Amino acid sequence: MGDLGLHPPRHRVAPRAVAWWTLRGVLGGGIPLIAALVVFVSVESWRPWLGPVLVALVVLTAAHAAVVPSWRYRVHRWEATDDAVYALSGWFVREWRVAPLSRVQTVDATRGPLQRLLGLATVTVTTASASGPVQLVALPDAEATEVAARLTATVGRTAGDAT
Amino acid sequence: MTWLRLDRKVIAVDLVRAAISLVPTAIAAGVLGLQPSDAWPALVVAVLGVTRAAADVARWATTRYRITDERVEVRGGLFTRKERWIARDRIRSVGSDARLTHRLFGLRVVTVGAGLTGVAGATAALRIDAVSTTTARRLHELLDPAAAGPAQPDGELLARFRPSWILYNVLSIWGLFSGAGLIWGGYWLGRLFGYDAYDHARELADGAPIGWILAVAVLGFAAIASIGLVGGFVAAHWDFRLTRTAAGSLRTTQGLLRTTSVDREEHRIRGMQISQPQAWRWLGVADTTLITTGVSLWSTTGGATILPRGPVSVARSTATKILGSDVLTRPLRPAPPAALRRRLVKAFLWAAVGTTAALLVDARFTGRLSPADAAWLFPTLLVVSTAGAVLAYRSLGHAVHDGYLVVRSGLATRSTAALRQPAVIGWRVKQSFFQRRLGLATVIATTAAGQGAYVAHDIAAAEVAELVRAQPGGEQAEPFVDRRRVERGVPEDEPLRARSEPVRADTVHADAAGEAGADDGVLVQVRREPGDQVQTGRHAGGPELG
Structure with missing residues (x-):
């Protein structure tokens, strides 16, 4: 019923991406959790209502870390041809993005601290549209470098004013 | 070209302004005989006015500008030296305007607009404040040859002010x-x-x-x-006129005391948008804007707004004249009923959440409501949110006409945008879990012009590939569409995961059609209808042109 008639991009992201997403989710949920815990210990009068909030936070963070990364891994895919970059991302909401190389302005490879730890990188391809960037999230480090170099070379060869 | 000065009459303007700023003090002291402690606002006005006039004289004395073959440069500043230049091929609009004091002395402020929308933020504008009317016209002709020529003759009048617009x-x-x-x-x-x-x-x-x-x-x-x-x-x-100049640029002139004239090059126009506030839609109130590259969306004088707020009939006929096509008046394909169902479910949830929140907040702070009050609170909220859902649903529509992608949506304001297809520089397709269940998807066309993205909300999933591929040449979206897999069979380096979606059957069916069509390089239209009935060109008696 909901099939879009769009083929999924060819490559999956690095399997280590699951670890990255899990770490990120635990850290993202863990910091407010610790803050809430400190308040819970120090302010006695808030305990009656802060207790349930704490429990809810723990459950949500744990559920998110358990479910979302592997869900994401099943969804995320990417492909870069000589004509276009193409990425599928998301988990609950899926998003397909395509940018033809004739309209590409810049190609970046970025590595955050967590990504460096795991040997991952994200390639971002931007077009002249503010809402158009295509992100190839969590590729293996070496592959990201190679893809970025190949895309930059192809973009350099492709004529067009990018608008 | 040598460095040029601003017009000398700027000093006269500054003197007049300084004199005007002294008037309240003169009245307060001379006519009313107030003490300085009572008349301090007048003194503030006087001090500010004189200071500003003096600063402006200093600005006049230090500012130089020149126009070379490659760029326009302005430099100046008394304490902080500033230099600004714009490459001439980046100039997107040249405008001139004049306040009353400027007009008394025959002066014009020339504004040069450039820059990217969205990416770079606001439009970088370079102002030459001020030169004589004749110099302004000469600069206009020099910098924007397309728009050259005196204000009215030769121009085709597209729209003009009517008192009813008030x-x-x-x-x-x-x-x-x-x-x-x-x-x-x-x-x-x-x-x-x-x-x-x-x-x-x-x-x-x-x-x-x-x-x-x-x-x-x-x-x-x-x-x-x-x-x-x-x-x-x-x-x-007052006296608004929209004309198309002989050299292919859209010019608006308007203003009672301060005349503003803006030129926009037609070759940068990528489409148009007509927005109707729902509250006044029965009256036919409409705002008309151009979708164009290099003009800031929020600038009120600089370009995107092509008509003042007025009747929708004028908006539509003007759009037809500008675009050379009546795409903005043609009927659109409505969103499928599932889109209404999605909005009704959301409306129900909003009403439920709203009722619960209201009761909880009230219980905490005033305690005036009891749970029994939900009996009237919930229906009331439900009526409001359902009305909103129906209104939002009725706004939805999309179409491809005449080389334009047309999309319409909006709850508070119904906006219809027509975007030239070659201006689409990428696609995004979003589908939530529930949208997938309902057979819907949201398609976003990204572009360098206007808002940067134009959205077709909740169109039937089966129409997505068709819409995305309905590009002239279609080459941009090609890797996107299922045909690739049709030709290639299966993604190469990945073992296919067990597909839960019933795609396989299509792949097989379409494969045959794909081969038939691939002989002469013709695209084969693969459309899936709800219920997994596959319609290919072959079923229809031969490959269709995609």
Whole structure:
């Protein structure tokens, strides 16, 4: 019923991406959790209502870390041809993005601290549209470098004013 | 070309302005005989005015500009030296305007607009403030040869001011704000002459029923606001004309005391948008904007707005003349009923959440409501949110006509945008879990012009590939569409995961059709209907052109 008639991009992201997403989710949920815990210990009068909030936070963070990364891994895919970059991302909401190389302005490879730890990188391809960037999230480090170099070379060869 | 100075008459303008700023002090001291402690607002005005005039003279003395073959440069500044240059091939618009004082001395301020929308943020504007009217016209011709030529002759008149437009501009929430501004200004003017309107009102109110006072205040407020709006609109838009110059640029000229003229090169126009506020849709109120590269969306004088707010019939006929096609008047394909179902479910959830939140907050703070009150609270919220859902659903529509992608949506404001297909520089398709269940998807066309993205909300999933591929040449979207897999069979380096979606059957069917069509390089239309019935060109008796 909901099939879009769009083929999924060819490559999956690095399997280590699951670890990255899990770490990120635990850290993202863990910091407010610790803050809430400190308040819970120090302010006695808030305990009656802060207790349930704490429990809810723990459950949500744990559920998110358990479910979302592997869900994401099943969804995320990417492909870069000589004509276009193409990425599928998301988990609950899926998003397909395509940018033809004739309209590409810049190609970046970025590595955050967590990504460096795991040997991952994200390639971002931007077009002249503010809402158009295509992100190839969590590729293996070496592959990201190679893809970025190949895309930059192809973009350099492709004529067009990018608008 | 050598460095040029601004016009000498700028000094005269500054002298006049300084003199004007001294007037309140003169009246306060000379006519009313006030002490400086009572007349301090007048003194502030005088000091500010004289300082600004002096600073402007310094600016005149230090500023130089020149126009070379490659760029326009302006430099100047007394304490901080500033230089700014714009490459001439980046110039997107050349405008000139004049305030009353400028006009008295035959001066014009020339504005040069450039830059990217969205990516770079605001439009970088370079102002040459001010030169004589003849120099302004010469600069205009030099920098924007496409727009050269005197204001009216040869130009095709596309639209012109009608007094009835005033009505359309009185109906606005901004009236309240400008009304407040007027009252505030009036109050301070009164204070300046020793009249305190607030005290006076309190005296008058003494003994009178408070309800009447409030009613009078509100009515007075609305009247003042309306006067403010009418005045502002007339001052800005009087004698509005939209013309197409002989050299292919759209020129607007407008203004009662301060004439503004803006040229926009037609070859940068990527489409148009007509927005109708739902509250005034029965009156046919519409705003008309151009979708164009290099013009900031938010600049009110600089370009995107091509017509003042007015009747939708004028908006549509003007759009037809500008685009050379009546795409914005043609009927659109409505969203499938599933889109309405999605909105109704959301409306129900909003009403439920709203009721719960209201009861919880009330229980915590006042305790005036009991759970039984949900019996009227929930239905009330439900009626409102359902009305919103239906309204939002009825706005939805999309189509591809005449080489334009047309999308329409909006709850508070119904916006219809027509975007030239070659201007689409990428696609995004979003589908949530529930959208997938309902057979819907949201398609976003990204572009360098206008808002940067134009959205077709909740179209039938089966139409997505068709819409994305309906590009001239279609090459941009090609890797996107299922045909690839049809040809290639299966992604190469990945073992296919067990597909839960029933795609396989199509792949097989379409494969045959794909081969038949691939002989002469013709695209085969693969369309899936709800219920997994596959319709290919072959079924229809031969490959169709995609």
